[in-house]
Amino acid sequence: MQRIRFLLVADSPGHTTGYYVVARALREAGVEVILGGYAQAEEIVETAIQEDVDFIGYRIMDREPLAIVSRLREVLEHRGHGGIRLIVGGIVARHDVARLRALGVESVFRPGAKLSDIVAHVTGASAR
Amino acid sequence: MSRDQERGTNQSVGRRTTYGSALKPWYGPDDLKDFDPTRDLGDPGRFPYARGVRSSGYRDREWTLRQVVGLGTAEETNQRLRYLFAHGQTGFSVCGMGYAPYESSDPRSLGILGRGGVWIDTLDDIATLFEGIDMSAVTINQIGSSIPVFAMILAEAERRGLPFSGLHGTIQNVMMPGGEGEELRGNHCLDIIEFCTRHMAHWNHTSISARNMRDQGLSSVQEVAFGIYQGVLTVRAAMARGLEVDSFASRITFFFSAENELLEEVAKYRAARRLWARLMRERFGARDPRSEFMRFHVQTSALSLTLQQPLNNIVRGAIHALAAVMGGAQSLSVNSFDEVLAIPAPAAAMLSLRTQQIVGLETDVAAVADPFGGSYCIEALTNEIEAEVCTILNKLENMSASKAWELMAGEADEAGYRRQREIDEGARTVVGVNRFRIDENEEEELGLEPREVFTYDPAWRDKQIARLERVKRERDTARVLDAGRQLAEAYRARENIVPPMLEAVKAHMSIGEITRLLADAGGWEQLRSRHGFYISNLY
Numbered sequence: 137m138q139r140i141r142f143l144l145v146a147d148s149p150g151h152t153t154g155y156y157v158v159a160r161a162l163r164e165a166g167v168e169v170i171l172g173g174y175a176q177a178e179e180i181v182e183t184a185i186q187e188d189v190d191f192i193g194y195r196i197m198d199r200e201p202l203a204i205v206s207r208l209r210e211v212l213e214h215r216g217h218g219g220i221r222l223i224v225g226g227i228v229a230r231h232d233v234a235r236l237r238a239l240g241v242e243s244v245f246r247p248g249a250k251l252s253d254i255v256a257h258v259t260g261a262s263a264r
Numbered sequence: 265m266s267r268d269q270e271r272g273t274n275q276s277v278g279r280r281t282t283y284g285s286a287l288k289p290w291y292g293p294d295d296l297k298d299f300d301p302t303r304d305l306g307d308p309g310r311f312p313y314a315r316g317v318r319s320s321g322y323r324d325r326e327w328t329l330r331q332v333v334g335l336g337t338a339e340e341t342n343q344r345l346r347y348l349f350a351h352g353q354t355g356f357s358v359c360g361m362g363y364a365p366y367e368s369s370d371p372r373s374l375g376i377l378g379r380g381g382v383w384i385d386t387l388d389d390i391a392t393l394f395e396g397i398d399m400s401a402v403t404i405n406q407i408g409s410s411i412p413v414f415a416m417i418l419a420e421a422e423r424r425g426l427p428f429s430g431l432h433g434t435i436q437n438v439m440m441p442g443g444e445g446e447e448l449r450g451n452h453c454l455d456i457i458e459f460c461t462r463h464m465a466h467w468n469h470t471s472i473s474a475r476n477m478r479d480q481g482l483s484s485v486q487e488v489a490f491g492i493y494q495g496v497l498t499v500r501a502a503m504a505r506g507l508e509v510d511s512f513a514s515r516i517t518f519f520f521s522a523e524n525e526l527l528e529e530v531a532k533y534r535a536a537r538r539l540w541a542r543l544m545r546e547r548f549g550a551r552d553p554r555s556e557f558m559r560f561h562v563q564t565s566a567l568s569l570t571l572q573q574p575l576n577n578i579v580r581g582a583i584h585a586l587a588a589v590m591g592g593a594q595s596l597s598v599n600s601f602d603e604v605l606a607i608p609a610p611a612a613a614m615l616s617l618r619t620q621q622i623v624g625l626e627t628d629v630a631a632v633a634d635p636f637g638g639s640y641c642i643e644a645l646t647n648e649i650e651a652e653v654c655t656i657l658n659k660l661e662n663m664s665a666s667k668a669w670e671l672m673a674g675e676a677d678e679a680g681y682r683r684q685r686e687i688d689e690g691a692r693t694v695v696g697v698n699r700f701r702i703d704e705n706e707e708e709e710l711g712l713e714p715r716e717v718f719t720y721d722p723a724w725r726d727k728q729i730a731r732l733e734r735v736k737r738e739r740d741t742a743r744v745l746d747a748g749r750q751l752a753e754a755y756r757a758r759e760n761i762v763p764p765m766l767e768a769v770k771a772h773m774s775i776g777e778i779t780r781l782l783a784d785a786g787g788w789e790q791l792r793s794r795h796g797f798y799i800s801n802l803y
Contacts, residue, residue: 198380
């Protein structure tokens with residue numbers, strides 16, 4: 137079976153603990169994780185296309201989630217890759233979760249999320 | 265899970281220290297066999313300063329109440345600062361200044377301007393930030409070590425007619441490897457140390473952020489060892505630049521966390537102070553007591569705060585604050601309970617301040633210096649932590665600085681992963697997360713969610729862009745070009761960068777322009793490695 141390819145990106149350069157923790161958990165579960173680091177929408181989409189990924193995982197800490205996810209969605213659609221699956225993790229207020237889902241974010245993992253739930257979502261071990 | 269476990273009577277947390285040794289059910293004289301109070305403790309305010317840096321504890325001088333602030337533009341942050349000062353805050357501490365190496369008008373500022381701390385483009389913004397605040401009366405803490413921002417603070421003081429030598433404050437400057445020749449020229453961390461040593465007797469030129477690494481999940485021992493290692497590097501580098509140890513060492517400060525393990529934390533601060541004093545005296549030949557004693561700021565743990573049942577974080581913050589005060593901190597910031605959701609709302613920021621005031625004014629812990637001194641348990645832990653720190657320190661000192669940085673970063677990543685696994689597996693109890701959890705809707709019904717959460721205002725960006733445009737219209741272009749040329753020359757010539765930076769910000773160059781100019785003069789990679797302009801790992 138082909139390995140799932142997962143691009144992990146972040147909205148700012150600092151506060152990287154969760155970013156590396158999630159990367160490691162996914163790798164240990166057999167997911168091919170591409171570390172895109174701190175990147176803007178255009179770069180994220182460019183990397184996602186070049187790396188032919190199934191997922192983009194967006195770590196959000198410092199930026200306003202709706203603004204940057206809208207932008208990412210816009211660029212994805214514009215480049216004709218709206219089918220790339222998208223999940224978000226980080227500091228996201230509860231009232232923003234539904235709004236992010238409306239932008240096509242499959243899941244929002246907030247503080248307190250279990251690594252096994254994130255892994256299960258990506259590897260398809262849980263019902264979506 | 266048995267009923268006993270659910271009730272917490274068979275609690276596993278607290279049985280071990282964060283560095284893995286077993287906590288005993290009780291401690292007694294056998295745990296302090298070689299203990300010599302005169303040698304190992306001294307009195308408060310006396311070498312080796314295990315018991316604190318002042319004989320009077322907090323009686324003559326309370327710790328600085330220094331809540332972190334940083335939101336919106338300089339205007340919003342100024343309002344929040346003045347609100348907190350009006351309610352008893354005594355120190356200035358602002359985050360976000362200079363952490364983005366571009367201007368507000370850059371597309372990259374989307375969604376971050378005002379949400380990732382305060383946004384600063386030019387000196388004009390710093391003037392607004394300090395409006396109505398007496399720069400000579402507060403201690404000013406600059407989070408991050410942006411040199412343009414540092415220069416702007418000085419320029420604003422100069423505009424107000426205040427001599428640099430009279431200013432009190434701290435820059436979160438951390439010595440990084442690098443620099444040319446014996447004097448490590450071109451190392452801007454060292455430029456700051458040198459400049460402050462010559463011109464700013466009351467400015468802490470170094471603040472070693474062991475706390476931010478700790479908050480990735482490290483142990484108390486790693487926190488202290490990594491911090492002291494960086495302190496040793498700082499002393500060595502400053503001496504290499506030709507500075508005499510007693511001229512600069514008293515202005516090296518540390519920045520620690522306060523975690524849930526209260527007993528261990530108190531011991532940690534004591535062990536750190538004692539080891540630092542011994543190193544400074546015995547290895548570096550310091551003679552001035554102020555070079556020997558370690559002063560530190562504490563920002564309480566963020567790692568231990570939970571999104572679930574967020575009001576529980578108020579209790580955690582109070583415990584952390586107690587640890588910091590009983591450990592003898594000089595300055596304190598209590599993280600707000602809603603920081604897992606967003607930048608603190610005003611009510612949450614106020615609660616953090618009140619936490620400090622209740623600890624300081626209603627309890628008796630601040631009345632007695634080092635109240636735990638002489639406790640079998642605390643003294644045994646202090647000894648154990650100091651010994652464990654020495655082991656790590658030796659290891660770090662026996663490798664190159666760049667290898668040591670790699671090792672520290674690797675350990676922090678490893679610790680973060682291990683901690684999360686422990687929480688997921690239930691080996692580490694987090695109330696409300698893996699024990700005693702309640703449904704989100706029930707939380708809301710019970711009123712356990714904050715009533716007010718910070719909301720982001722996209723109009724801040726438009727306002728900031730307009731400010732920047734106005735500054736650019738009004739400034740003297742010839743002066744900008746001249747200051748820019750001199751800055752680039754100093755940069756290439758590896759001269760101390762602070763004086764030409766001061767001229768550049770006084771000419772109203774923006775941080776984005778300054779960064780671009782230096783990148784053109786030396787390239788991005790060089791700029792990054794020389795640190796201080798492009799902050800990626802500190803903010």
